[in-house]
Amino acid sequence: MDWGDIPAWAAFGLSGAALLVAWKARGDGKRSADAAEASAAEARRSSDASERSATAAEASLALQQQEADARQAAEAEAARPRVRLALHWHRGQIFHLVNEGSAPAENLQLLTISDDASPLEPLTRLGVGEGAEFLIMTGLAGGAPTTLEFIWDGQEEPVRLRIPRSG
Known part of the structure; x- marks a missing residue:
């Protein structure tokens, strides 16, 4: 074996190790990207649910206000002086x-x-x-x-x- 081949073999070994590290990092990065994408999708679903909840709350509040107005109008009509x-x-x-x-x-x-x-x-x-x-x-x-x-x-x-x- 020639001493000149040792650095080449060392470089080859290091490049193989770097390839394994890169392969592992790629897998971790892909899992991280998938998790980020899932998190973003969950955030969108949560935002949509919040909007639906706010819309339902507004509708409920409007209905309660209409009922209160109708009740108040009925009470005013009942209290109105009448001829009998x-x-x-x-x-x-x-x-x-x-x-x-x-x-x-x-x-x-x-x-x-x-x-x-x-x-x-x-x-x-x-x-x-x-x-x-x-x-x-x-x-x-x-x-x-x-x-x-x-x-x-x-x-x-x-x-x-x-x-x-x-x-």
Whole structure:
């Protein structure tokens, strides 16, 4: 063996060792890159889940706000003063129309009872707890009506009241 071959063999051995180290480093680098890629994918999934959760939370909050607004509107509507009319028999053919509500009835009007009858003159105001006396006349042939319909300012849809039996 020639002493000149020893450095060549040493270089060959070192290059083989360097090749093994490089091969191992490549495998470690690939595993590290794969782990980084998996971590990035997990981060994207987590970010997407966070966005979905935030969107769901916003929708839930909006729904809760709508429900609270609807509840508040319903409470305000329930607390709003209202006219509540009642018919009470007094004696004979005399009846009392009473406002048992919590708001006055302005321009109270009795609608026609039949096609050939005309409505009565409007009652300007029937305050809370106030009553108006009126007479229901019956003809011999026609008989008495069983209901009366009223409207007033703010109440365009007729309110039908059953006429109570006398006596």
